[in-house]
């Protein structure tokens with residue numbers, strides 16, 4: 510399963526009660542559309558850290574990294590640990 | 595120049611040699627509710643403010659858990675809980691944020707002076723109308739050319755009345771996790787007003803006050819982190835704030851336990867030491883359990899955070915466990931000391947007043963429980979988000 514699909518599946522199951530929506534494209538703004546709220550963001554970061562073995566402190570805490578599936582995947586790919594694993 | 599330079603020693607003893615200075619006139623200062631400036635010089639000399647900072651800024655380069663040990667030692671040695679609280683605020687509020695997120699200009703300008711204690715720092719999240727709900731912050735920063743203009747009001751800000759530098763959490767965008775940003779502002783910036791210290795029940799030597807921002811203009815270079823990163827920075831720093839300030843609490847609880855054991859062994863009634871009576875000895879046994887439970891939660895969670903593991907639930911649980919254990923054991927200590935426990939001069943009643951604050955600051959215990967529930971997937975109650983201050 511490619512990374513985009515993995516992240517998409519996670520968002521659907523965690524934040525959309527398992528109900529997939531066609532709007533959820535890779536550049537769909539998860540924050541502006543209220544899919545991920547403040548605590549959701551904490552959960553998302555924790556999930557990415559665990560699943561892709563990126564130490565929490567190595568996750569760049571930049572809003573631009575978490576806006577949509579595309580950006581989330583981009584920073585996971587850039588992470589040295591995730592990229593080598 | 596700092597006092598501890600050997601990185602192999604246990605940081606617990608960082609302030610041990612200064613016990614006498616740190617404990618001078620405690621009852622009088624608490625009564626007056628004054629910040630102990632002479633003791634602050636001792637804190638500066640002891641080197642404790644330098645422990646977690648990188649060597650290139652004049653720090654000790656110690657880890658999070660080593661810093662927790664140093665603050666545990668402070669809590670064990672110093673009976674001035676207000677001073678202890680202001681000390682952890684100094685380390686956490688601006689210093690650790692700048693080290694993790696600050697640009698080169700801000701870190702090189704300010705960190706050395708924060709680490710030496712020459713500049714006193716505070717962080718302002720809470721507002722008169724937004725306490726637990728930090729994401730509802732209404733103080734704003736409006737972009738204006740190369741500057742931002744800040745307007746609003748902050749409340750309950752530890753160290754504000756004595757602070758030279760304040761880290762302000764303000765709104766730069768719509769509600770939601772990316773609506774907040776952080777700005778570092780100097781005390782004498784035009785438009786910034788700091789209120790008088792507010793009288794309070796505990797931690798009386800730690801000054802706390804309101805901050806008003808009326809058209810405060812700061813260059814964009816004063817923003818710490820990206821625009822919109824305020825919530826993420828807050829979540830990062832609150833983990834450290836809880837671990838560090840409640841390590842002080844652990845030291846204070848350990849000291850209290852030892853005092854109670856001594857009292858129970860030496861105070862005699864009905865021909866026996868009061869510790870011979872199970873009603874007393876069990877209280878002390880429970881105290882020991884509380885102290886060691888607090889220790890395990892703190893250092894286990896500290897190790898997780900240090901290892902970069904997710905510790906969101908652990909931090910919320912640690913805060914709740916330690917603050918409640920502190921309040922319970924403080925009350926038990928008064929009971930064990932009897933009438934003398936009720937007297938200010940004994941220094942036991944102050945622990946109760948100080949301990950109450952711990953269930954409120956750094957996110958109330960109700961909000962911590964909401965957060966744990968939410969992270970367990972139990973709905974999304976209001977107040978589940980990050981909380982602090």
Ligand SMILES: Cc1cc2nc3c(=O)[nH]c(=O)nc-3n(C[C@H](O)[C@H](O)[C@H](O)COP(=O)(O)OP(=O)(O)OC[C@H]3O[C@@H](n4cnc5c(N)ncnc54)[C@H](O)[C@@H]3O)c2cc1C
Nearest residue numbers: 718719720725726750751752951955958960976977982983
């Ligand atoms: C000693 C001390 C030092 C402080 N230092 C700082 C500082 O340096 N910087 C800073 O920014 N702030 C600081 N604060 C402020 C502190 O963070 C706030 O007081 C705290 O977050 C609670 O906010 P509030 O006082 O507005 O209470 P409110 O949020 O109004 O809460 C009142 C009560 O309602 C409960 N409550 C609220 N929402 C919920 C909910 N959703 N579910 C269940 N219960 C709820 C709370 O738990 C509390 O019991 C300090 C406070 C103290 C006491």
